[in-house]
Amino acid sequence: MLRRLYDWTLSLAARKTAEVWLAIIAFIESSVFLVPADVLFLPMGLARPERVYRYAFIATAASVLGGIAGWFLGYYAFDALALPILQFYHKVEAFERLRAEWGDSVLLLLITSGLAHLPPIKVVTILSGAVKVDLWVFVLAAIAARGARFYALAWALRRWGEPIRHFIENHLGRVAGALAALIIALYVAVKLLG
Numbered sequence: 517m518l519r520r521l522y523d524w525t526l527s528l529a530a531r532k533t534a535e536v537w538l539a540i541i542a543f544i545e546s547s548v549f550l551v552p553a554d555v556l557f558l559p560m561g562l563a564r565p566e567r568v569y570r571y572a573f574i575a576t577a578a579s580v581l582g583g584i585a586g587w588f589l590g591y592y593a594f595d596a597l598a599l600p601i602l603q604f605y606h607k608v609e610a611f612e613r614l615r616a617e618w619g620d621s622v623l624l625l626l627i628t629s630g631l632a633h634l635p636p637i638k639v640v641t642i643l644s645g646a647v648k649v650d651l652w653v654f655v656l657a658a659i660a661a662r663g664a665r666f667y668a669l670a671w672a673l674r675r676w677g678e679p680i681r682h683f684i685e686n687h688l689g690r691v692a693g694a695l696a697a698l699i700i701a702l703y704v705a706v707k708l709l710g
Contacts, residue, residue, distance in 0.1 A: 528541075528556055529556050529559035529560045529563065530559075530563075534556070534560050535560075535570075535571070535574055537556060538553060538556050538557060538560060538571060538574055538575055538578070539574050539575075539577075539578040540578070541553045541555075541556055541578075542557075542574070542575040542576075542578035542579040542582060543578040543579065543581055543582035543585070544582055545579065545582060545637065545638070546579050546580075546581075546582030546583040546585070546586055546637050546638060546641050546658075546662075547582050547583070547585045547586030547589060547601075547638050547641055547642070548586075548601050548638060553575050553578075553579065553666075554669065557571055557572075557575050557666065557669060558669070558673070561669070561670060561673040561674075562673060562677065562678060565673060565674055565677065568670040568673050568674055569667070569670050569674075571666075571670065572663075572666040572667045572669070572670035573666075575662075575666045576659070576662050576663045576666045576667070579630075579637075579658070579662040579666070580655065580658045580659050580662055582641075583626075583637070583641040583644075583654070583655075583658040583662070584641075584651070584654075584655065584658075585641075586598075586637075586638055586641025586642050586644070586645065587641055587642075587644050587645035587649070587651060587654055588645060589601070589641075589642050589645060590641070590642035590643060590644060590645025590646035590647075591645030591646065591648065592645070594642070594645070594646050598642045598645075598646070601638070601642070602639065602642065605636075605638070607636065607638075607639050610635060610636075610639060611639050611642070611643060614635060614639065614640070614643055615643055615646065615647060618643075622640065622643055622644050622647055622649055623644075623649065623653065623654075623657050625640045625643070626640050626641075626644060626654065626657045626658060626661060627657060627660070627661045628661075629661070630657075630658060630660075630661020630662045630664070630665060641658075
């Protein structure tokens with residue numbers, strides 16, 4: 517099922533409505549959807565490199581708006597809506613672990629999630645609302661993290677084109693995961709030393 521969903525998302529890049537689909541997927545990825553917007557963003561950027569920064573803006577704006585929706589789910593409708601979403605994706609245990617371990621430092625998770633999907637962005641946006649992170653601080657962190665991700669991908673696509681697509685598809689998770697681990701390790705070190 518996941519492969520079919522991935523292939524369907526990838527097929528949207530060839531449509532005239534690709535920008536609309538990019539916005540929709542970036543929006544719902546941040547609160548309920550499983551497939552990251554990158555799946556659509558990459559082929560769109562390769563097909564129309566002159567528009568790649570426009571696509572980065574669309575993906576960033578829609579992702580932040582979707583994150584705000586996730587925040588509202590966690591803040592106002594956790595039991596009624598957010599919990600069933602987490603149950604559907606089998607993320608309740610991960611959510612509870614993150615709440616227990618990182619509740620007071622959820623913004624760091626938002627940054628690592630926004631950059632590397634570690635942990636999944638939908639879990640962190642809901643968690644941010646559930647632990648009552650200030651909405652404006654949340655929005656600024658989401659803009660920074662998601663913007664950095666999409667604009668970095670746009671820059672890489674403009675710089676290296678098709679060869680970077682294979683690298684991104686094969687290694688982005690590992691590179692982003694290593695970056696997220698480094699950020700978390702630095703945070704933990706500062707917290708332990710402070």
